[in-house]
Amino acid sequence: MSAKAVKHRAVKHRATKRSGKKERDEAVVKQLVQQLGPQTKLAKLTLANWKAVKAARLVKPSAAGQSDIVRIPLDKLDDSPYQLRRDMDSDALEELTRSIGDQGLLNPILARPVDKGWEIISGHRRVGAYRRLQFAAKTDAEKEEYDAIPARELNSVTDDQVLLLGLAENMFRADISPLDAALGLTTLQKLKPALSTAAKIAEITDLPVRKVERLLHLAASPAVVQKGVSDGIKVPLGPDHKNGDGGDQGAEETRTLDLMSALQFTRLHEALSKKGANTKGGKSAADSQTGKAIERALKENWGFRDAELYVNKVIAGLSAPGPKKGRGRPMDPFKKSPHQLVVFYDRLGALTAIQRQSLRKALEELLRKLTEKPAAPTLALRTRMRKSA
Secondary structure (H helix, E strand, O other), rough: OOOOHHHHHHHHHHHHHHHHHHHHHHHHHHHHHHHHHHHHHHHHHHHHHHHHHHHOOOOOOOOOOOOOOEEHHHHHEEEOOOOOOOOOOOHHHHHHHHHHHHHOOOEEEEEEEEEEEEEEEOHHHHHHHHHHHHHOOHHHHHHOOOEEEEEEOOOOOOOHHHHHHHHHHHHHHOOOOHHHHHHHHHHHHHOOOOOOOHHHHHHOOOOOOOHHHHHHHHHHOEEEHHHHOOOOOEOOOOHHHHOOOOOOOOOEEEOOOOOOHHHHHHHHHHHOOOOOEEEOOEEHHHHHHHHHHHHHHHHOOOHHHHHHHHHHHHHHHHOOOOOOOOOOOOOOOOOOOOEEEEEOOHHHHHHOOOHHHHHHHHHHHHHHHHOOOOOOOOHHHHHHHHHOO
């Protein structure tokens, strides 16, 4: 057998071995997800973390064939400056804290060494849960258990790789804010200028191109639309949400714009901006009107189709042609001169109070002239009439 054939067989064997290990690892993850219950938060987090690691292609096996797992003290662990989530949902964090307290940490976080310790690559919520467990620990053993968190330590990881892994992990989760995802993509573009198109970003993030395009459009949307996505408004809960004992009296929920509806209101803002008008307070009319429309949509709990129909209607009204001007014809409902009175019947509905009074006066004068008797002919006129006869 030739050296080339031997090399080819060795390469094929290594590829087959890697493929087999990948399939085994994936089978273990799927089995774990089934044991936890596919719809539980912890199972979804497990699957999301696995997909993220695969998508980002950051975790490299050590010489022993496993990623390096270390325990990192919480006080030596800093948040990533490229963390996508600006706010953590308190209820979701509490549920994750209970799950880790009951079953332990099934997915070590990812971290990279920095000057004075480590920096989280992914797993900010897991770290937050550990900090809660550490604070609530009652025994020395519990304090020691939650004093440090298991982590995969990744060396020589670049900033754009950190952001990419955060995107990959969070994009597989349904509860990430569209604006956080959108701003994450624009940050990725700044770190990697070569990712100049949606197609290139989609290739590296495993996201559909159309979704990347929409997220980039949202990132470039006006502040009033982004505020509707990130902050939204608080709306009182209806009677159906009350538990009957009055405990929920005055309870509220926060409603925010979804991605597709936000893009419709971006269209509205663009159309209104072409008018270029400002309100009395100096705020642009586009900001003011779009903000009111978003507030109404959230209060009435519009869906995407509702928002689309509303925006289409407003834009159609903005582009509707005004009344046509006839060439050479006066626009006033009537015109009076010493020699004639011209009335345009199709314009009488536009008469102002003053014009109505002026026209009535002119018509009364006309009627008076019609009722007057003709003047008797003068002597000179009678003489000319006889001569002509």
